[in-house]
Each structure stands twice: as C-alpha cells, then as structure tokens.
Amino acid sequence: MGRPNVGKSTLFNRLIGGRDAIVDARPGVTRDRHFGAAEWNGQRFWLVDTGGMVPGAHDQLNRAIRTQVEAAVATSDVVLFLVDVEAGVHPADLEIAQYLRTARRPVILVANKADQLPKDTRHLAFYELGLGDPFPVSAAVGKSSGDLLDRVVEVLSTPDLRPGSVTDPGRQPGVAGGAEPGVDGGDIHVAIVGRPNVGKSSLVNRLLGEERLVVADEPGTTRDAIDTPLDYEGRTLVFIDTAGLRKRSKVEDDIEFYSTLRTARAMERADVCVLVVDALEGMHVQDLKIANDAWERGAAIIVAVNKWDLIEEKETNTAVRGERELKDRAPFLEFIPFLYLSAKTGQRVPKLLALIVEVATERDKRVPTAEVNRVLERLVDRQQPPQPVGESVRLLYASQIGTAPPRFAIVSNRPEAIPESYTRYLANGFREAWRFTGSPLNLKFRRKREAARR
Structure with a gap:
C-alpha cells in the first residue's frame, strides 16, 4: 500500500510473476484490492495490491479506495508500505505512516525506484517516517525483489500471526x-x-x-x-x-x-x-x-x-x-x-x-460410450440424415472425446455431406438426453479412416 503512483502494482506484478494489475503512469489506476498467490522458500501466501491512498481526499471514489486499503491492512500479517525515492518524502507518506502506527500491523517500509543500487542512498531519507529501516528495491527492473520476499517470509514465519489474515486464504x-x-x-x-x-x-x-x-x-x-x-x-x-x-x-x-x-x-x-x-x-x-x-x-x-x-x-x-x-x-x-x-x-x-x-x-459431465451410441441410434432411427445424390450417408458410431465443454466425435462415411441443420438436430437430441445446462456442446464429424488413425 501507499500513495498513488509509487509503483505498488509494478511490485505486485513483479512478486507474483505476472501482469495481473494494470500498470500506468497515471495515478489512481488501481482502485480495488487485487489478490495474487505467491510462494517463496516453501511459504505460500496471498499478496494484496491496493489502490493509492490520498489522505484528506473526500470524494466518493477516494473514500471508497481508503476503505478498501484499511480493510486490506486490517486482515494482513505484514504490510508493504511503498514510497518513491525519486520523489523523496511526501507529506502523504507522513500521514500514511501515522495511520500505519495506529493500525498496529508489522510494516516493511519499501523504498521503490532505487534503480541505482547499491550506489543509491536516497532511501535513507525515509528514516524520517519512523517505521524502521527502509528496504530499497526497484520493482521495474526487479532489483532486490528476492531479498524483499526473504524479508516477507521471515516476518510471516513469526508465531503470533493474526487469525483471518492473508497468509492462509482459508x-x-x-x-x-x-x-x-x-x-x-x-x-x-x-x-x-x-x-x-x-x-x-x-x-x-x-x-x-x-x-x-x-x-x-x-x-x-x-x-x-x-x-x-x-x-x-x-x-x-x-x-x-x-x-x-x-x-x-x-x-x-x-x-x-x-x-x-x-x-x-x-x-x-x-x-x-x-x-x-x-x-x-x-x-x-x-x-x-x-x-x-x-x-x-x-x-x-x-x-x-x-x-x-x-x-x-x-x-x-x-x-x-x-x-x-x-x-x-x-x-x-x-x-x-x-x-x-x-x-x-x-x-x-x-x-x-x-x-x-x-x-x-x-460442463464437466462425461457420458459412457455405450450410452452415447444408444442415444445416437435412437436419434438416427427417428430422423435419418439427408441423403444427397451418390453414396448414402451413414453415422457409424460416436463417443465423447472431451469435457469442459462436452465434445463428441461422430464417425461417418461421408462427414462432409452432413448439413448444419442435422448437426443441430443431433446436438438438441444429446441435450434432451443429458441436458448440459448452461454449457456449450460441440459435435465433430470424422471420416472412418480418420477415426482409425486417431
């Protein structure tokens, strides 16, 4: 957490190893709490990215964001408080630091944008916040992110974690x-x-x-x-x-x-x-x-x-x-x-x-092959596939080839001759038999030789 545009989402994405939160140069891009699963040194935990706190702002959106941030802090085992070494100590940083002292949660003061490590010493100015040693990192390039995770795991490994926190989502x-x-x-x-x-x-x-x-x-x-x-x-x-x-x-x-x-x-x-x-x-x-x-x-x-x-x-x-x-x-x-x-x-x-x-x-339902073929036989008896000029169209057998969503393969001597209207008829017949409520249903027609190769 921290004021807007100090790199919270960039660090969040760096630590969970992906681009889950939108990152942009404009402040206020992150508005909700984002949950991301992480594992480091055998310790599994959730990371929570929050919107930027703007102390003193009273508009509806900033009040809502502050409520979100306070809820995240209250359910956390450790708070990563981000500050921007390029901007230096900001008045909002001082106000947020005061709030965190009243929240009584373990705090790691993360001095972000320290791109010139180890020569960069600008993070030392943040001792003024009274939250212990500033931890310099560069979220954008990943410098010291592993060391930061070491520190997080060290804090999480202490025995007196607050129940209902983000260490164990359960x-x-x-x-x-x-x-x-x-x-x-x-x-x-x-x-x-x-x-x-x-x-x-x-x-x-x-x-x-x-x-x-x-x-x-x-x-x-x-x-x-x-x-x-x-x-x-x-x-x-x-x-x-x-x-x-x-x-x-x-x-x-x-x-x-x-x-x-x-x-x-x-x-x-x-x-x-x-x-x-x-x-x-x-x-x-x-x-x-x-x-x-x-x-x-x-x-x-x-x-x-x-x-x-x-x-x-x-x-x-x-x-x-x-x-x-x-x-x-x-x-x-x-x-x-x-x-x-x-x-x-x-x-x-x-x-x-x-x-x-x-x-x-x-969507995950699976139907035994024997039952699939019984239903197919009944549907074909009820209505034969259209018969174009030349060799007659026959449906030989069928089986379910996948779930999520359900997928069926129907073997035919002339799959290319089966019209869309008959495909819909068979799909509706399968739904009559097995419902598949709310789920797509895919039918594929294969030539007998193709099915044998598979």
Whole structure:
C-alpha cells in the first residue's frame, strides 16, 4: 500500500510473476484490492495490491479506495508500505505512516525506484517516517525483489500471526478454506461479465459478504480483473470481477483498451461466465455479443438479471415473456439459465452460487460410450440424415472425446455431406438426453479412416 503512483502494482506484478494489475503512469489506476498467490522458500501466501491512498481526499471514489486499503491492512500479517525515492518524502507518506502506527500491523517500509543500487542512498531519507529501516528495491527492473520476499517470509514465519489474515486464504472470512494458491484442484473459475455499471462489483460484494470491490456511481470503477476465492459447500469458486466490457469503438485510451483485453482473457480462463444485465435497460446487442463470445470460448453461461427489485408491476409471466423474446433473437440462449436477482437487496443471490456449481458440473459431465451410441441410434432411427445424390450417408458410431465443454466425435462415411441443420438436430437430441445446462456442446464429424488413425 501507499500513495498513488509509487509503483505498488509494478511490485505486485513483479512478486507474483505476472501482469495481473494494470500498470500506468497515471495515478489512481488501481482502485480495488487485487489478490495474487505467491510462494517463496516453501511459504505460500496471498499478496494484496491496493489502490493509492490520498489522505484528506473526500470524494466518493477516494473514500471508497481508503476503505478498501484499511480493510486490506486490517486482515494482513505484514504490510508493504511503498514510497518513491525519486520523489523523496511526501507529506502523504507522513500521514500514511501515522495511520500505519495506529493500525498496529508489522510494516516493511519499501523504498521503490532505487534503480541505482547499491550506489543509491536516497532511501535513507525515509528514516524520517519512523517505521524502521527502509528496504530499497526497484520493482521495474526487479532489483532486490528476492531479498524483499526473504524479508516477507521471515516476518510471516513469526508465531503470533493474526487469525483471518492473508497468509492462509482459508482463514479469511468468506474466502476459500484450504485452497492451494495457483492450483485448480477442482476450483470453478467464474468471470463476472457485462457492460459497465450494471452491478457486477455489487453482485460480487453481496456474494462475498463484504465490500471487496470498489462500488461507485461512476461507470467503470473496476478496471482490473480481480481473482477472489470463495468456499461454497466444499467447492472453491474463484470470482473474477471484470472491468465492464465496452464496444471496441468506444475504447479510447490504453487503460480502457487493456481492461477490455483483460476481460477477454478472464473469459478465456473461466469455467462459468455470469453475464450481468440491467433489468431496467434490458439486454443490449452488446450483451448478446459478450454472451456469444463467452459461449464460443467454451464457458458455461448464466444470465443474471440484476436490479430486479426496481421493476414495478411485475406479473407472473414477465420474466418468461422476456426470456422468450431474447431466445428468439439468439437461439443459443435456449440452453442458458436466467436468474432474476437484486445485488442491492440480496434477492435470489444465494441461488446464484448453487446455479454456478450446477452449470460447472454440467460442463464437466462425461457420458459412457455405450450410452452415447444408444442415444445416437435412437436419434438416427427417428430422423435419418439427408441423403444427397451418390453414396448414402451413414453415422457409424460416436463417443465423447472431451469435457469442459462436452465434445463428441461422430464417425461417418461421408462427414462432409452432413448439413448444419442435422448437426443441430443431433446436438438438441444429446441435450434432451443429458441436458448440459448452461454449457456449450460441440459435435465433430470424422471420416472412418480418420477415426482409425486417431
């Protein structure tokens, strides 16, 4: 933690070995707490990157960021307080140092941007803060980052760690118990996607039971994709709250463009995408595009219609009628569950967790080969494939060749002659038999000789 633009996200990315937080020369780019798993000298722990504290600032966003920072400090075993040796001791550094003394957490004073080590001695000025020896590093080039991790592990190895801290994510209230950082082990990765300001952060905060992500009226207050684990009935759900997806034509600067790319990457590694839609605005073309992108990437999808509490004069069939209209516009939505909820009031939010586990399980479902062939035979008996002129088309046998999402190979003597309409017929028949609720389903046709080679 520290004031804006002292290199917190750069150090965070350096220590976890990747580019998880957006790094930019402008202050205030990091707004939420970012969680990253790390391991050093056999010690596993979570690192938390926070937004920049601006003492004395009273606008809504800076108040929200300060609340986030204070929550991170309160649940930490050790605080890395970053200062900028190029800028020298700043009045904000003095105020933050005073706050940290009252927080009563172990503090390592990290003097960043000391690029000329070991000759650089500018870090010595920070003894003025009264927080012990300044630890000079250069996050940008990695100088002394290993030594800093040695120091972190040394502090973490002391016996009187505060319960519920970030050393063991399993001890955090509402956070995955016993989950090994960086290892899937049955984890369900959930991307929260949607246009800006539809309530994605509010929904995640409601699910987690705390203000983990900055929520403000300003659209786009979440710029990074942030991984946050949650334990639910023995499964670890890892939520990725994404920056609101925007149309590419509206992506104007580097940060917004990079946020959009980050969201796309989050969708790629998600098992389940929860598309959050504003009930007052309805589903836009951009919402359908986001859902289709997630579907094409192989993720299971749930449509969460948020702000349902604000819809007045609802009738019994209001939701059903709206769904039917949407599914007529985008046929793939026929297989996707809709949940009408309110992140603000909590209405139906607990059902979302159960639905996430359900669609993830459907996406991982595997069907025995004998059963696949029984269903295929029944479907072919019901409706033969179209027979073009020449050799007749025969479907010989089928098997499931993969999961997440389910993938089936059907062997035919003439796979090139099978039209898209018949492929849809078979896919719908497979769904009748095994559901695969919320999950894409892929069918591949192979010639008999190709199947034999495989």
